[in-house]
Amino acid sequence: MDVFGVILPDRNRLAATLAAAARGKGGVPLYLSLLGLAAGLYAIAAIFIQGHAHTINTSNLVPWGLQISTYVYFALLSTGCTFVNFFGHVFFEKQYKPFASRIIFVGIVTAIAAFFSLATEMGRVDRMYNFLLSPNPRSPMFWMGVWYTCYLIAICVEYVNIQTSRHSSRVMWGAFFIAIFTHSTLGSLLGSVSSRVYYYSALMPIYFLFIAFLTGCALTTIIAGLTVKQQKLDAAFHLHPFVTMLRVGLGLALLITFWRTMIGLSAHLEGSEVFSLTLINSVLFGIVVVIVIPYLLLRMGSGANWLIFVGLFIMGTQLKARNDLVTGAFKIPLFRVYDMPEVVHYTPSAYEYLVVVASASLVTVLYIIFERSGVFETRDSKEVR
Amino acid sequence: MDQFDDRDILDIMHADLQRALKKPRKERRWVMAIDLKKCIGCHACTTGCMSENLTPPDIHYRPVKEEEIGEFPNTAMRFLPRPCMQCDAPTCTPVCPVTATYKRDDGIVAIDYQKCIGCRYCLVACAYGARSADVGRYYTGEFHNQTYEVEDSGEYGKSFKRKSHWHSPVGNARKCHFCIHRVEKGELTRCTTTCLGSATYFGDANDPQALITRVISRLNVFRYKEELGTRPLVYYLT
Numbered sequence: 001m002d003v004f005g006v007i008l009p010d011r012n013r014l015a016a017t018l019a020a021a022a023r024g025k026g027g028v029p030l031y032l033s034l035l036g037l038a039a040g041l042y043a044i045a046a047i048f049i050q051g052h053a054h055t056i057n058t059s060n061l062v063p064w065g066l067q068i069s070t071y072v073y074f075a076l077l078s079t080g081c082t083f084v085n086f087f088g089h090v091f092f093e094k095q096y097k098p099f100a101s102r103i104i105f106v107g108i109v110t111a112i113a114a115f116f117s118l119a120t121e122m123g124r125v126d127r128m129y130n131f132l133l134s135p136n137p138r139s140p141m142f143w144m145g146v147w148y149t150c151y152l153i154a155i156c157v158e159y160v161n162i163q164t165s166r167h168s169s170r171v172m173w174g175a176f177f178i179a180i181f182t183h184s185t186l187g188s189l190l191g192s193v194s195s196r197v198y199y200y201s202a203l204m205p206i207y208f209l210f211i212a213f214l215t216g217c218a219l220t221t222i223i224a225g226l227t228v229k230q231q232k233l234d235a236a237f238h239l240h241p242f243v244t245m246l247r248v249g250l251g252l253a254l255l256i257t258f259w260r261t262m263i264g265l266s267a268h269l270e271g272s273e274v275f276s277l278t279l280i281n282s283v284l285f286g287i288v289v290v291i292v293i294p295y296l297l298l299r300m301g302s303g304a305n306w307l308i309f310v311g312l313f314i315m316g317t318q319l320k321a322r323n324d325l326v327t328g329a330f331k332i333p334l335f336r337v338y339d340m341p342e343v344v345h346y347t348p349s350a351y352e353y354l355v356v357v358a359s360a361s362l363v364t365v366l367y368i369i370f371e372r373s374g375v376f377e378t379r380d381s382k383e384v385r
Numbered sequence: 386m387d388q389f390d391d392r393d394i395l396d397i398m399h400a401d402l403q404r405a406l407k408k409p410r411k412e413r414r415w416v417m418a419i420d421l422k423k424c425i426g427c428h429a430c431t432t433g434c435m436s437e438n439l440t441p442p443d444i445h446y447r448p449v450k451e452e453e454i455g456e457f458p459n460t461a462m463r464f465l466p467r468p469c470m471q472c473d474a475p476t477c478t479p480v481c482p483v484t485a486t487y488k489r490d491d492g493i494v495a496i497d498y499q500k501c502i503g504c505r506y507c508l509v510a511c512a513y514g515a516r517s518a519d520v521g522r523y524y525t526g527e528f529h530n531q532t533y534e535v536e537d538s539g540e541y542g543k544s545f546k547r548k549s550h551w552h553s554p555v556g557n558a559r560k561c562h563f564c565i566h567r568v569e570k571g572e573l574t575r576c577t578t579t580c581l582g583s584a585t586y587f588g589d590a591n592d593p594q595a596l597i598t599r600v601i602s603r604l605n606v607f608r609y610k611e612e613l614g615t616r617p618l619v620y621y622l623t
Contacts, residue, residue, distance in 0.1 A: 051550030052520040060443060060517045063505035123503015123518060123556030130483035130500050141482035141506055194613065195476055195512035270610075334514035335467055337448040 009373030017372040033364035040358020043351040055351040062330040066348035067121035069323040074114035079183040080216010081107030086176040092241035104159045113359040140189040147182035154178045197271040198329035210256045214249035218314035225308040290317045405589035411490035416590040420622040423584035426464035433579030439538040444517040446561035469515040469561035470617030477507040498553040516560045521550035542566045
């Protein structure tokens with residue numbers, strides 16, 4: 001099996017791509033991404049060198065902040081890519097084929113980018129080996145680690161199969177179900193926390209899966225739109241599946257967001273006032289901006305550029321929505337003493353924002369380099385059962 | 386001094402403690418009781434705890450909540466000290482992915498500072514907000530500036546110096562552990578000994594003769610957020 005030129009970029013083409021970038025012919029997206037990656041790596045280095053006390057705005061009142069939100073966001077993006085890959089292969093085989101390798105590749109790099117962010121949130125990331133030496137099978141976080149590893153292996157195998165023109169339905173189905181297990185476990189990580197009413201819900205694993213589908217659809221629509229433009233494909237034919245999936249994703253997101261909010265509002269538990277406290281944001285932003293407006297935008301046009309814009313709009317709003325979800329649980333302190341505010345407000349530091357930039361830039365840089373090195377060029381494939 | 390059977394309660398609890406330490410660890414069951422009628426809100430327990438465990442800024446193992454109850458003119462102040470509840474059914478230990486926090490056989494919920502990865506899941510899961518993340522803040526703002534900021538607190542009977550953010554307990558979750566390092570040396574918890582109103586009781590609830598056993602068997606006892614099913618080992622007397 002050829003690794004270079006098939007799974008990884010061909011050495012000569014990679015050198016040519018890098019040389020073009022060095023000569024100033026890399027294009028604005030690549031340079032912006034490289035700039036973002038450099039700034040993000042600087043922030044990550046600062047977090048490790050200076051420590052959390054000097055770089056991060058999380059506290060005992062808000063133990064999880066933007067970095068955990070970013071982790072969740074990228075993990076869900078990755079899941080969404082796997083879902084789209086599955087539904088694309090099953091229901092839209094011909095329309096989907098030109099994008100298959102790109103989408104599963106982005107699924108891999110977003111999963112890696114998620115860890116970029118997670119690593120900076122951990123107090124002692126150097127002790128992660130304790131997941132192996134001292135595991136706790138009762139912890140959803142432990143199972144999250146186990147499933148995430150399986151998930152990464154599965155999507156890497158799926159990518160290799162697509163790239164080597166030996167796509168296997170079994171692997172694709174396996175990756176799909178592992179993605180469901182992995183990211184519903186991520187949902188259960190929050191949903192099983194009985195002390196935080198904002199999280200505590202059996203809906204949470206399903207919420208994560210539905211949101212993963214929506215964000216994955218948004219990201220893959222951008223990829224499909226860019227590919228259609230670049231390769232001058234028939235936009236109406238090839239983009240139709242993505243529009244359909246985006247509409248389904250928006251419907252699922254509306255359903256789960258609505259019921260999560262309604263059930264939360266009806267709770268009479270300590271801390272459940274957070275649902276009424278965040279109601280305006282939940283309705284105006286969480287439903288109108290995140291779901292209704294993208295749906296209306298989808299009805300207004302179907303061209304590649306327009307769909308790229310809609311995808312970017314959904315991805316941007318979803319990042320804020322994930323942050324609202326993760327940090328919303330900490331708005332009401334569990335035990336209010338001394339000068340603690342009645343409602344806790346959290347504003348991420350510049351370093352935290354730069355970690356988001358680093359994760360996003362990593363995905364963009366790797367995608368552009370692989371794309372320009374010809375890794376995603378269409379190959380004849382055969383289905384292997 | 387508060388008296389019980391004509392003896393100072395600290396003397397009684399000290400004698401109870403010596404008796405408990407003669408038993409194997411698994412036969413002990415450390416329990417605390419706080420008499421809210423006696424608490425005057427002086428925060429001596431909080432400051433005593435801070436100096437005992439050398440806790441950094443923003444980390445209080447035993448804060449005291451001050452509440453105004455009733456409506457004017459029939460109002461009163463109520464003080465509620467909150468150590469870690471050392472729950473028998475804790476919500477923090479099952480979520481730890483690396484078993485760094487665990488329930489000891491004597492009832493204490495402990496943290497292994499050398500295992501903790503600082504994921505803060507236990508902070509999120511604790512129903513009482515009793516856990517804190519040590520992110521490496523210093524009162525002086527600078528590393529190594531003051532000796533007391535990097536001294537060994539001796540928590541859990543081990544040596545930990547906060548020399549930088551790569552030295553535990555910086556980067557770890559932290560919480561009240563009933564001063565187990567003192568208790569195992571035959572000393573009462575710091576908050577018990579510093580309490581001006583003698584409002585804090587501590588001892589082995591498995592000892593039927595112990596003062597703590599008599600105190601928690603009174604009728605005017607409740608446990609904080611007991612409805613959550615966490616079975617706290619801290620009792621409040623009203």
